[in-house]
Amino acid sequence: MYKVLIVDDDILIWKHMISVLNWESLGFELVGEANNGAEALLFLNEMKIDLVITDISMPIMDGVELIKLGKSKYPQIEFLVLSNYNEFISVKSAMKYGALDYLMKYEMDKECLEAALAAAKTTIEEQKMNRSQNRLVTLDTKWREQLVQQFWKSIVVQPQNKEALQLEALNLEIELSNGLYVLLMVGIEADNREDVKWNGNVQHICDMVKRVAELCKYSYTFALSETSLLIVLKYREKSSLFIKNTTYEIARNLKREVSDFMNQPLTMAISEAIYKLDDFPVQFEKLVNGIRGKFYWNIGKIMDVSFFNGFNQSFNRQLMYDLEKRFADYLQKSEAPDAMEVIETIFQEINKQKYEPELVYDYFTEMIISIRAIFEKKGLSFSENDGISFLSGKDLRNFPDLESLQVGFSRFVQTLQKVIRNSSTPGNRKDIKSVIKLVKENYKNNMTLDYVADYVGMSKNYFCTVFKDQTGCGFVEYLNKIRIENAEHLIVNTEKSMNEIAEEVGMTYGNFCKVFKEMKGVKPNQLRKYIVNSEG
Known part of the structure; x- marks a missing residue:
């Protein structure tokens, strides 16, 4: 049953159509009524409709606008138009936007309606058949494409059963004899693999290949991986010079065009001529190594694998x-x-x-x-x-x-x-700078050579050598220097006793007096007396 929607603001008209016909016997089911085009569009959004019978003149949205919007969104729906004598221009517009036919309102009898519905049913069925056939053609094309791709992958990787592959080639109308093949591999470089979008561009590249490979009898292109394509070229001409020059020309033209629209650097490798099935996997392996060979001749080159014998695995x-x-x-x-x-x-x-x-x-x-x-x-x-x-x-x-x-x-x-x-350069080492900072902040504490060497992750002897190179003095000497400088400040600016000062700078009294005399030339008490006398 095909579903019908009637759209008319004249209740008498659509009641007449409902009562005068046996809709089911004609193959139709009346599923709804609407008073104007706007209501009808809402209905179309909610339910699958096959046929709309609509008036031309209606409030809010007329029939012409309904057909225009309805056909643009649901092209499979057919429209029959109801009109008056004075609506010829509107009917013409309705037909322009895709209406199937029109009926004059006041000449509508049972026979007229049945004839119009029969014609509409035939059109709906024909359109449905065409859509089904188009879907089948699309599915068949996709299926064949998958078979062809699988065929070539089987050929280049390792042809296990030659007879089966030759039969498959015959079924797919791929001629393996009467000529020779050349493989062209395209590798793309990207910082991030997410940047590589082969899938959306393979068809575009296929079209490019067909355009630039007009001198070839046959060409086929498919993605091997996220970063590589394989192009199969077949030549009738067997002149090696012709094949080499033509393939290089194809590679150069393709490289220029693909680089332009993908905006990514490409590397290409060209196989030697292939005369029999056994040569395909051999040449394919050379291509793979050839693309990887860009490590030595840089990205962006077109490489002839006949000049590359593979990588040296014997590392000297x-x-x-x-x-x-x-x-x-x-x-x-x-x-x-x-x-x-x-x-x-x-x-x-x-x-x-x-x-x-x-x-x-x-x-x-x-x-x-x-x-x-x-x-x-x-x-x-x-x-x-x-x-x-x-x-x-x-x-x-x-x-x-x-x-x-x-x-x-x-x-x-x-x-x-x-x-x-x-x-x-003295004073430039960060680790020694960190030790100097440590000493200046912690000279009051018991700082041993073992502790400081461990602090910078060095052996004690090596630390002493490096520290002297950087500061010009040994670590103990430097530590004592910092302590004595701070002790001198306390002697001059405070009234603390020498015992208190020695303890505050992290030294015993006896060692403090000895080191102070060695560095300053006077004992700490003598310095204090000199300062007092000077002030007096």
Whole structure:
């Protein structure tokens, strides 16, 4: 049953239509009435309606406006218009906005209504059939797309059953013979994977590929992952020079267009020519390594995998760790030119050998551990404020290729050397500054050498060496100096006894007198007498 809504402010009209027809026998169910277009729209929002029979002239919202708004929101609903003799212009507008037909109000008899409803029913059924067929076509297209994508994924990863794949290719109308294939892989770089939106752009890129790959017999594009696409190109021409030049031209044009609309740097790798099924997985693996090979020839390049034999997995540990040791020695001695020269040699050797990128990252991570040991041995403290957060090793993989890693690591080493040089300048070490502050605030307490060395995390002997380098005197001498300066202030400005003063500055009376005489050239009592006599 198709549902009908009658819209008319003339109650006699719609009562006549209700009574004169057997709606169910005609295949319709009358589900409601409305007095104007506004009421009808509310009804359409609440219930699924197939046919609306509406008057033209009504208060609040007329029939023409109802059809205009109703068709824009519910295009599947059909409208029949009721009109008077003087409403031709309005009827014309109603037909323009999608009304199916019109009936003259005062010529409406049973036969006329039945004919109009029969025609409306036929139209509704035809439209319903068309919508169903369109949905089936859409579903069929999506299903075939999934099958084609799965077919190519099976081909490039590892074709297990050649006969089954050849049969599948036949069913999907993919011609594997009479020509050769080339694979083109596209990798995208983004700081955050959330920034990569392949899914919404694959169709757009497919259209681009078809446009720039007009010289190919066949092309197919699909997303391999969040950050890579695979493009399958088929050529009839078997000239290797033609295929190479054409594929490079396609890659360049595609790279330019995709980079423009995605605003992300791209890296591309082109396979060698593929003549048989067994070659697909071999070339695909080369492409994967080729895209990763951007570590050596930088992001944004188009790479021919025929010139890349993969990464070197045999890391020459002896040579590389000898270089690391030389670098560490120069760094300890703050010999900047020599240290930078070793860094240059290390990167040249890595580029020459084309080591697996993860081996390279691991190597520099271990080097950073050695650098931390050097810092600790020198008693240096560091923080991200020093510009050397690199020491945590967490920033290494933020450098996507060898060139940027070399630039970053070289700047890092220069910063290290600057920190080491500054640390050798008297008074510049933060840990010794903290000890001086500690002494000035706590000289009254019992401050032992063991306590202070532990406070800055050094051995006692190493602390004594560093403290003397920074202050020009030993720790005990410096502590006594601070105590005696404060004692002198108390002698001059108070009437406290020498016993009281010695106790207040954290010294025994005997040691106080001895040290005071050594530093000031007079005994503390003599200084007090001199001051009293001077004032008298």
